[in-house]
Amino acid sequence: MKLDKKVKVLMIVIISMALISGIFVYINKENQYKETSYKIFLEYVNKNMVERVDLSDEPRITGKLKNGEYFITDNPRTENFKEYLLKNNIKVIETNGSLVTLQSVFFFLVIGAVGVAAYFMNNNASKQAQKEIEIMSDMEDIENNSNVVTFADVAGNEEAKESLNELVDFLKNPEKYGRYGARMPRGVLLYGPPGTGKTLLAKALAGEAKVPFFAVSGSDFIQVYAGLGASRIRSLFSKAKQKGKSVVFIDEIDALGKKRRGNVGGGSEESDRTLNALLTEMSGFRENEGIIVVAATNRIDTLDEALLRPGRFDRQIEVGLPDINARYRILKLHGEKKPLAPDVDLKKVAQETVYFSGAKLENLMNESAMMAARENEDFITMNHINRAYYTVLVGEEKKDRSCISAKDKEITAYHEAGHALVTKMVSTLNRVTKVSIIPSTKGMGGFSMNIPPNRMYQRKKDIVDNIMIALGGRAAEEIIFGKENITTGASNDLKKATEMTLSMVGSFGMDEEAGLINYEVLLENKIGNNDELVKRAGKLIDGFYEETMDIVTKNIDRLQKLAAELLEKEMLEEKEINEIILQD
Ligand SMILES: Nc1ncnc2c1ncn2[C@@H]1O[C@H](COP(=O)(O)OP(=O)(O)OP(=O)(O)O)[C@@H](O)[C@H]1O
Numbered sequence: 001m002k003l004d005k006k007v008k009v010l011m012i013v014i015i016s017m018a019l020i021s022g023i024f025v026y027i028n029k030e031n032q033y034k035e036t037s038y039k040i041f042l043e044y045v046n047k048n049m050v051e052r053v054d055l056s057d058e059p060r061i062t063g064k065l066k067n068g069e070y071f072i073t074d075n076p077r078t079e080n081f082k083e084y085l086l087k088n089n090i091k092v093i094e095t096n097g098s099l100v101t102l103q104s105v106f107f108f109l110v111i112g113a114v115g116v117a118a119y120f121m122n123n124n125a126s127k128q129a130q131k132e133i134e135i136m137s138d139m140e141d142i143e144n145n146s147n148v149v150t151f152a153d154v155a156g157n158e159e160a161k162e163s164l165n166e167l168v169d170f171l172k173n174p175e176k177y178g179r180y181g182a183r184m185p186r187g188v189l190l191y192g193p194p195g196t197g198k199t200l201l202a203k204a205l206a207g208e209a210k211v212p213f214f215a216v217s218g219s220d221f222i223q224v225y226a227g228l229g230a231s232r233i234r235s236l237f238s239k240a241k242q243k244g245k246s247v248v249f250i251d252e253i254d255a256l257g258k259k260r261r262g263n264v265g266g267g268s269e270e271s272d273r274t275l276n277a278l279l280t281e282m283s284g285f286r287e288n289e290g291i292i293v294v295a296a297t298n299r300i301d302t303l304d305e306a307l308l309r310p311g312r313f314d315r316q317i318e319v320g321l322p323d324i325n326a327r328y329r330i331l332k333l334h335g336e337k338k339p340l341a342p343d344v345d346l347k348k349v350a351q352e353t354v355y356f357s358g359a360k361l362e363n364l365m366n367e368s369a370m371m372a373a374r375e376n377e378d379f380i381t382m383n384h385i386n387r388a389y390y391t392v393l394v395g396e397e398k399k400d401r402s403c404i405s406a407k408d409k410e411i412t413a414y415h416e417a418g419h420a421l422v423t424k425m426v427s428t429l430n431r432v433t434k435v436s437i438i439p440s441t442k443g444m445g446g447f448s449m450n451i452p453p454n455r456m457y458q459r460k461k462d463i464v465d466n467i468m469i470a471l472g473g474r475a476a477e478e479i480i481f482g483k484e485n486i487t488t489g490a491s492n493d494l495k496k497a498t499e500m501t502l503s504m505v506g507s508f509g510m511d512e513e514a515g516l517i518n519y520e521v522l523l524e525n526k527i528g529n530n531d532e533l534v535k536r537a538g539k540l541i542d543g544f545y546e547e548t549m550d551i552v553t554k555n556i557d558r559l560q561k562l563a564a565e566l567l568e569k570e571m572l573e574e575k576e577i578n579e580i581i582l583q584d
């Protein structure tokens with residue numbers, strides 16, 4: 001098929017999309033469902049203000065008030081919700097989906113039809129067209145200064161904030177820096193685990209300097225219609241230049257600028273072209289124009305070095321997981337506008353949320369608020385937070401547990417008790433803050449939450465301890481139920497133990513027999529193979545398992561007691577666990 005025909009197909013698709021989304025927006029405007037929190041909705045019911053509710057299985061439900069207004073709120077999906085409504089004299093209309101979902105079904109049907117039509121004309125064109133459409137839709141919200149974010153909205157991350165703060169003055173008075181002949185960085189790279197506030201920091205930089213914020217994501221550029229990625233980059237920068245001073249944010253930059261390793265694994269031709277366009281644009285604007293490009297990635301080690309050269313993303317700022325103080329501040333920040341009960345101890349919550357990112361902490365506070373609202377409580381209590389903690393960590397509690405046999409429950413109880421027991425036995429400094437055998441909807445049987453002491457470095461002993469903790473579940477299963485009856489429940493534990501053992505031997509030089517050689521370097525340079533490493537790690541892990549079995553066997557009374565308590569209460573708190581384990 002010739003290119004001009006492809007372009008025609010694309011045009012048709014884009015025009016029909018524009019028409020359809022026009023209709024869609026129009027319909028939506030007509031109805032104007034007012035966003036209403038569930039709590040307010042209940043107030044409306046109590047005040048006898050609700051005329052009708054459209055009941056469905058959807059997560060959101062709609063309805064009409066007696067004053068003629070339409071509203072939309074969360075569907076509580078409780079069993080007697082309908083009865084509750086009827087008792088309050090409200091008309092209930094059962095639908096197989098609210099109007100809004102009907103609209104979207106219609107919407108998607110039409111997209112589907114257009115897509116299929118395009119498919120018949122040309123498979124490739126349709127794929128690209130779909131992508132184009134996605135890109136079109138997110139072009140619109142590129143610029144977004146409606147709710148200004150400032151550094152006050154970012155808790156913790158003090159070093160990153162300080163580093164970015166220097167740039168605020170530059171963004172405000174670029175001329176001043178020009179006068180002194182100072183060269184400001186064009187690009188800033190924020191790197192660190194997901195959800196640690198990188199996007200938030202970039203927004204805050206723009207917010208503090210009171211300049212516009214333009215955002216795109218590297219993943220939007222994957223497999224774009226040939227040449228489109230590059231032209232999109234150019235149009236993004238020309239937009240930014242029009243505004244003069246601004247912050248351009250590129251999330252997931254690794255999708256664009258992956259390290260090129262020979263010919264394999266690296267970026268495609270297309271992403272190379274996009275990356276080159278980005279680099280050209282970055283060196284294209286004058287030094288003191290007042291545009292700063294901020295990029296974010298979860299993995300700085302996979303980035304193409306071309307991106308990190310001077311004059312590009314030469315200022316690199318790590319945005320790490322929050323420590324206990326930062327966690328406390330993040331929790332406080334997200335608890336500010338929420339009615340917290342006096343018994344809520346955010347310091348304690350901060351202690352128990354090791355490895356939680358800012359996003360997870362925000363999620364924890366939000367889940368707690370949702371629970372309190374669902375239960376029509378006046379305040380968010382510690383109990384809500386504890387339950388939300390569970391949800392954030394492993395997913396919703398499975399409500400219907402009738403299908404879980406007594407035997408499965410027993411196995412889970414011994415397995416988790418095994419982890420907890422070994423945690424406390426290998427080091428008295430380890431804390432076990434919760435053990436649970438409540439199954440989650442994500443398919444998790446239970447968990448044992450332990451907090452290692454805060455240390456900058458991990459010692460060899462710490463790693464070995466952690467390997468044995470991971471093996472504790474399987475060891476308990478084998479000792480109680482016998483070699484033939486061990487289960488698949490330990491597969492995740494074995495994965496962790498294997499990873500730790502491999503790094504111990506292959507990366508950290510912590511095994512005398514294997515020596516100090518780093519296997520990653522060898523494999524990267526295609527020297528030798530990893531047979532030796534695998535053999536040695538396998539032998540070590542078997543040894544650790546034997547030791548773990550020893551620990552569990554010697555403490556079998558404690559294991560029995562823990563498991564019995566777990567079977568009775570389903571969830572044990574730190575105090576209860578310590579009482580059982582530390583008795584003599
Ligand atoms: N330090 C923090 N202070 C306050 N809130 C935070 C912090 N870190 C994360 N959050 C909360 O988490 C949300 C998500 O964070 P954000 O999107 O900035 O993370 P990110 O590092 O860009 O993640 P990703 O790498 O997944 O894109 C924020 O909107 C905010 O509510």
Ligand SMILES: [Zn+2]
Pocket residue numbers: 415419473474489490493
């Ligand atoms: Zn386990």
